Amino acid sequence: MKQLPNIEKQRFEQLLTKAIDGELEAAEQVDFDAFISRYPECRQEWQEHQKVKEATKMLKFKQPSGEVWDNYWINIYNRIERGVAWIAISAGAIILLTYALYHLIEVLFGFMSNPTVPFFIKLAVILVVGGVAILFISVIREKLFLQKKDIYKEVKR
Amino acid sequence: MVKKSNDKPAQPVETDDESEIILQCQQGNRHAFGILVERYKKPAFFTALGFVGDHDAALDLSQEAFVKAYRAIKSFENGKRFFTWYYRILRNLCFNHLRDSAHRPRPFSEIGEQALQSLSDAEADPEKAMESNEVRDMVWRGLNRLKVHEKEIILLKDFQDFSYKEIAEALQCPLGTVMSRLYTARKALKGELERILAS
Numbered sequence: 001m002k003q004l005p006n007i008e009k010q011r012f013e014q015l016l017t018k019a020i021d022g023e024l025e026a027a028e029q030v031d032f033d034a035f036i037s038r039y040p041e042c043r044q045e046w047q048e049h050q051k052v053k054e055a056t057k058m059l060k061f062k063q064p065s066g067e068v069w070d071n072y073w074i075n076i077y078n079r080i081e082r083g084v085a086w087i088a089i090s091a092g093a094i095i096l097l098t099y100a101l102y103h104l105i106e107v108l109f110g111f112m113s114n115p116t117v118p119f120f121i122k123l124a125v126i127l128v129v130g131g132v133a134i135l136f137i138s139v140i141r142e143k144l145f146l147q148k149k150d151i152y153k154e155v156k157r
Numbered sequence: 158m159v160k161k162s163n164d165k166p167a168q169p170v171e172t173d174d175e176s177e178i179i180l181q182c183q184q185g186n187r188h189a190f191g192i193l194v195e196r197y198k199k200p201a202f203f204t205a206l207g208f209v210g211d212h213d214a215a216l217d218l219s220q221e222a223f224v225k226a227y228r229a230i231k232s233f234e235n236g237k238r239f240f241t242w243y244y245r246i247l248r249n250l251c252f253n254h255l256r257d258s259a260h261r262p263r264p265f266s267e268i269g270e271q272a273l274q275s276l277s278d279a280e281a282d283p284e285k286a287m288e289s290n291e292v293r294d295m296v297w298r299g300l301n302r303l304k305v306h307e308k309e310i311i312l313l314k315d316f317q318d319f320s321y322k323e324i325a326e327a328l329q330c331p332l333g334t335v336m337s338r339l340y341t342a343r344k345a346l347k348g349e350l351e352r353i354l355a356s
Contacts (some may be wrong), residue, residue, distance in 0.1 A: 052346055
């Protein structure tokens with residue numbers, strides 16, 4: 001029994017794929033016929049691949065209800081519109097928060113420079129503000145830098 | 158609530174030419190984008206369904222991909238095929254969905270057309286129909302055991318009927334690679350089917 005030489009394998013694989021998909025041109029068909037008549041292993045592989053193709057062709061997905069198709073564009077339109085709304089809300093919120101932060105800092109400076117406020121109250125304010133700042137920076141740092149180095153991020157949970 | 162004028166691509170774009178429609182999308186015409194959605198919603202949905210094997214997730218992912226495509230439409234190189242560009246957005250979303258969660262495709266009996274449903278009572282040969290249902294379930298299980306890239310190329314060729322050229326464009330690889338990947342994927346599927354049959 002003749003064995004398909006390694007050097008011809010790649011050529012046969014391409015022709016086989018094209019044959020299965022009905023894309024062989026006339027000259028290629030001649031080559032392909034030569035392969036399957038000369039090498040029994042080629043003929044067997046061709047028959048096996050045909051069966052696989054027939055099996056995959058049997059699969060047909062269920063059509064969703066007509067309502068799904070009717071509402072398809074509406075849902076996308078709504079998402080696009082809501083996306084614009086979220087951008088507007090986020091932009092407005094950022095401006096308001098920045099303004100509030102500016103005033104908070106202003107108030108804090110006024111509070112800290114007030115000579116009637118006892119020293120231990122000022123110290124407490126510094127500790128609270130400092131603690132919040134450290135927490136904030138720590139969380140941001142974790143999100144931005146540490147996540148990139150997470151060696152387990154590709155692990156499926 | 159959406160206004161009546163928004164629920165369909167009501168403002169007709171007076172052309173069937175895809176490049177012209179895309180040009181109008183790039184100029185901010187949402188109705189033109191609606192035409193693209195109407196044109197490609199079915200292949201989009203079924204592509205996602207093939208990947209994730211769940212109707213609700215497929216609907217959500219295919220729509221989300223359209224939203225992303227709309228936002229990025231200005232970067233689309235006009236002259237290329239819209240669907241192959243959109244496909245890349247969709248496949249990334251599907252891959253992320255599969256990676257980020259423990260979602261597993263549902264059995265084919267839940268998402269596929271069953272032979273028993275499609276045959277009329279007069280013609281139905283229940284035994285034959287049951288047999289073909291079993292084969293479908295088996296092929297679906299086999300497909301889901303493949304590597305995601307192997308499954309992808311079979312879905313593109315055998316379910317979506319993409320040409321080799323379209324697959325090459327969608328996967329951004331040469332034609333020869335498409336053929337060799339298809340060969341490998343079918344061979345792997347054959348192996349999986351044999352294993353399923355043996356068990």
